[in-house]
């Protein structure tokens with residue numbers, strides 16, 4: 001429980017508040033009956049925001065992550081990280097901070113994608129290696145990272161189902177004379193254009209048949225609602241790294 005009283009009335013501070021997701025999260029906070037503690041963007045004071053928040057939600061930029069984690073740890077405030085384009089060093093920083101505070105990081109906060117990842121893992125565990133796996137994602141023209149965080153999350157789910165490591169088996173960015181498809185790899189393709197909120201398909205391709213598992217986001221409110229739900233769930237949890245399936249009990 002927090003200084004604000006009830007767990008639904010928790011104070012949520014938004015990092016990246018003026019962005020597309022920041023605005024959607026502010027609307028979802030009001031809808032959920034929580035309290036908007038404030039918001040910052042580039043050059044904002046994250047320490048001051050953390051001091052007035054029960055939980056921080058970060059949908060900004062990978063470049064902001066280290067400072068945001070430092071501020072959250074110093075204030076003893078949990079943080080939900082939705083920012084994508086994270087690299088290995090960012091995950092190392094998150095693991096380190098999660099020794100001190102509760103952290104949930106995910107490439108997608110929606111219920112549908114969380115379920116899709118579960119289904120992908122299951123399908124990959126049942127279909128033999130002669131079923132090629134390809135992941136296709138489509139996003140709006142303003143998106144700056146590729147493959148999307150969700151595509152990578154789905155790739156991790158497929159790799160886990162198959163009992164392999166994604167890093168050693170991913171195939172990203174085919175161009176030119178690529179040669180034949182390498183057996184056992186997981187391929188990624190990214191499309192960009194228009195205002196698409198986020199479409200993802202995981203294709204399992206064999207000789208003579210295909211299975212496709214897909215999710216289509218019709219707008220950002222699904223991500224925002226999931227992020228607020230994760231914030232409410234995370235407050236009061238002991239220090240460690242948490243996942244969306246835990247939040248949604250999937």
Ligand SMILES: NC(=O)C1=CN([C@@H]2O[C@H](COP(=O)(O)OP(=O)(O)OC[C@H]3O[C@@H](n4cnc5c(N)ncnc54)[C@H](OP(=O)(O)O)[C@@H]3O)[C@@H](O)[C@H]2O)C=CC1
Nearest residue numbers: 016018019020021041042060064082083084107108109223
């Ligand atoms: N996990 C999920 O479910 C989802 C994740 N995302 C991810 O969330 C992130 C944001 O997406 P979106 O809202 O579309 O992007 P926007 O570009 O619309 O918003 C990003 C915001 O972050 C701010 N920002 C940039 N740098 C910093 C910084 N150093 N400190 C604080 N704020 C900063 C920007 O401010 P300024 O304009 O001043 O630079 C901007 O207001 C992306 O990584 C995206 O992939 C998006 C949707 C769902």
Ligand SMILES: O=C(O)C1=N[C@H](C(=O)O)C[C@H](O)C1
Nearest residue numbers: 084107143148149150197198
């Ligand atoms: O940038 C976006 O818009 C989105 N980013 C996330 C991602 O990289 O997967 C989630 C969602 O698809 C929208």
